[in-house]
Amino acid sequence: MAYQVNISDLAKFYDGKTVLGPISLSLAAGAITAIIGRSGCGKTTLLRCLGGLETPEAGVIKIGDGNVDPRHIGYVFQEPRLMPWLTVEQNIGFGLIGRSKAARATAIAEALELVGLNEAAKLLPKQISGGMAQRAALARALAPHPDVILLDEPFSALDPFTREQMQDHLLHLHQHYGATMVLITHDMDEALALAHRVIVLKGPPGTVAGDFTPALPHPAERTSSQFFAWKRRLHAILSGREEAQADARTGPQQAA
Amino acid sequence: MVNRRSAWLWGFIIPALLLLAWQVVCQTQLAPPSILPAPSLVLATLKSMAASGEMAQAVGATATRLLWGFFFGALAGTLLGALCGASALVRNLADPLVQALRSVPSLAWVPLLILWLGIFESSKITLIAIGVFFPVYLNLMSGIANVDRKLIEVGRVHGYSRLARLLRIQLPAALPAYVTGLRGGLGLGWMFVAAAELLGATNGLGFILDDGEQTGRPERVIAAILLFGLCGKITDSFMAEAAKRLVAWQDTVRN
Numbered sequence: 001m002a003y004q005v006n007i008s009d010l011a012k013f014y015d016g017k018t019v020l021g022p023i024s025l026s027l028a029a030g031a032i033t034a035i036i037g038r039s040g041c042g043k044t045t046l047l048r049c050l051g052g053l054e055t056p057e058a059g060v061i062k063i064g065d066g067n068v069d070p071r072h073i074g075y076v077f078q079e080p081r082l083m084p085w086l087t088v089e090q091n092i093g094f095g096l097i098g099r100s101k102a103a104r105a106t107a108i109a110e111a112l113e114l115v116g117l118n119e120a121a122k123l124l125p126k127q128i129s130g131g132m133a134q135r136a137a138l139a140r141a142l143a144p145h146p147d148v149i150l151l152d153e154p155f156s157a158l159d160p161f162t163r164e165q166m167q168d169h170l171l172h173l174h175q176h177y178g179a180t181m182v183l184i185t186h187d188m189d190e191a192l193a194l195a196h197r198v199i200v201l202k203g204p205p206g207t208v209a210g211d212f213t214p215a216l217p218h219p220a221e222r223t224s225s226q227f228f229a230w231k232r233r234l235h236a237i238l239s240g241r242e243e244a245q246a247d248a249r250t251g252p253q254q255a256a
Numbered sequence: 257m258v259n260r261r262s263a264w265l266w267g268f269i270i271p272a273l274l275l276l277a278w279q280v281v282c283q284t285q286l287a288p289p290s291i292l293p294a295p296s297l298v299l300a301t302l303k304s305m306a307a308s309g310e311m312a313q314a315v316g317a318t319a320t321r322l323l324w325g326f327f328f329g330a331l332a333g334t335l336l337g338a339l340c341g342a343s344a345l346v347r348n349l350a351d352p353l354v355q356a357l358r359s360v361p362s363l364a365w366v367p368l369l370i371l372w373l374g375i376f377e378s379s380k381i382t383l384i385a386i387g388v389f390f391p392v393y394l395n396l397m398s399g400i401a402n403v404d405r406k407l408i409e410v411g412r413v414h415g416y417s418r419l420a421r422l423l424r425i426q427l428p429a430a431l432p433a434y435v436t437g438l439r440g441g442l443g444l445g446w447m448f449v450a451a452a453e454l455l456g457a458t459n460g461l462g463f464i465l466d467d468g469e470q471t472g473r474p475e476r477v478i479a480a481i482l483l484f485g486l487c488g489k490i491t492d493s494f495m496a497e498a499a500k501r502l503v504a505w506q507d508t509v510r511n
Contacts, residue, residue: 051413085428085505092312095414125506144414191401210351 001071002162002180003064003147005050010059011205012045018205021059025199025208032174032181034195036188036238042206043184044078044152050182051075051150062124063148072093072148074179076129076154080133081127081191088112088136089121111139115207131162135169142173149182152186156187163187167194188234192227210237293475301475302482310464315487315503316332317460321377322491325384330441331384333392337437340393341400341430342422351397358390363451380452387448388441395437399430432506435499442495444486461487 004027011021020042026031037043048054050061052070063073074095082091085154092111096104113119115135120128128136134154141149151170155163167190174181185191192214193196214230216218221227262440275295291296305311310377340347346435353488365386366379373379403426411421453462463478 030486053409053412072414073413077406077409079406081410083407083410083428084427084507085431085503094410095422097414097416121404125507181443 001190002178003068003106004029005148005169005180005182006060007046007050008062009097010046010056010061012042012049012054013057015104020049020203020206021056023059023206023208025211026035027180028197029180030178031196032183032194033197033199034185034191035199036191037201037203037206037209038186038187038238041203042061045130046186047150047152048184049093058109066108067149071144071149072251074141074144074149076138076141076149076151080125080130080165081138082133082140083134086123087124088117088128088132090220091125091136092139098165099170105248107145108236111143114142114176115169131158131166134158137164138166138169142177145177146179148182151181151183153184156185159186163190170194188231188238189222192216192230192234193222198234200234202240209240210234212244249250260353268390272427290472291474293478297475298478298482299472300412301479305309305479306413311483313462314459314461315483316455317457318449318484319487320444321380321452321460322384325381325449326388326442328381329385329388329445330392330438333389333437334434335395337396337434338400338427341397342426347397347401354390354393358394362448366451366455375456380457383452384445384448387444388449389443391440392434392437395440396430399433399437400426403429431483432503435503437493437496439492439499442491445486446484446491475486 005025006027007023007025009022011023012019023046035043035046045054048142049056050063053071053075083090085096086094089108089112093104093108095105099107112121115138117135117139118133120132120136124131125136134157138154151206155166158166170181170183171194183194185190194212196218197213199208199209201207201208212233214228216224216226260304278292282289284293293301302311305314326461340351340354360385365383369379369382373382400422407423407425407429411425416424449460450462450465452468453460457463457466461484464480465477468474468480
């Protein structure tokens, strides 16, 4: 089942300086939320707090009822971070400890199929391309069927063609699993094409500069005029020309 | 440029030239045989040592000491290295002492070892173990402690306990460093077995070295040196071959 993610008054300090927050957000269960912002605005820190990799100094994060097993939260890093001594399929099985051999094998086979890496199952990370490695990393996060998936610019290191292919993969996976997804990105196309809701962070310290639900079909047609209108809007918010809350009712035209 | 298959042959060119020069120097009487025996004499000595069984006996005695010393030294280095690598607390407690002991030249332990353990096998094996311990300890400890934080985080997001992270991430990631430590330890082991035997032994390659010196037979000294080198090379090659299988996943130029 997908969980709601609630963040209230979250703040993170480094060396006495606030790098993030205070932020309060409520992310709907089963939705894809994109968090977009420039480099260094604190978006990765936010995601690391959600994933339990950083401990916030203030505020509360509540995923589901607050007692969700960390194994039910998937995390995809910006780099593949595969264990170099394990084959692709062993890497994908990395998050499946404690399950029976048969259950592991089934989950690995399914994840391999989903990301199209059947051919590479027995290869070592050094023998595959960057795009394949990132797909393996995605499969590793998905194999345990997490209820919440946190993605930290998962496709930013890929070439544009592979990136678009992976984005399609991700949407396909979302339809398949229906997990709550939080996607950190600095790519406006990616945010608009994938997300139900787009949150713009500015910073440091990272705070919410924009929060809207683009009224676009899902998945969005990237070449439609609606898409471009929302992109202009997003660009305006990102470049600081507009600080507005927008939703489907106000529409994309406001900034035009 | 160089065919990979024949690359190893290149390593023989310079030794062959040196051997030739050595034979020429001896045959032209440039160096007296009491100082520098001809390669042919050394070869004859090796042959007679092999025929009389002296060679097998000496190599066997030396290798036995080395293996026991290596076993104990590597075992201690592995246990303490793993503990210090895994736990900052243990590292802070034990590592300063180990580092301090490391700066004691290992041969300085000899008098103490002889006083405590006598002049027979146990003092020799202990000396070798001390030599093997440090590289194994250091490499494993730093290998585990310095594993990329990014890989550790993968374990954390998958809900791995600290022990699971140690076993499934840190130890495998530290394997190449550990192998380097074991090979370095083995090299030092050969060094210390020679030292231990020179300091008093009734058998072994080191004994032949000492005996050759005492009785003025440099051909025996050189024969023993050659045997030391050969044995060291053989054990290191075995180790390297075994290691290659273990760390074949490494993305390096050599693989």
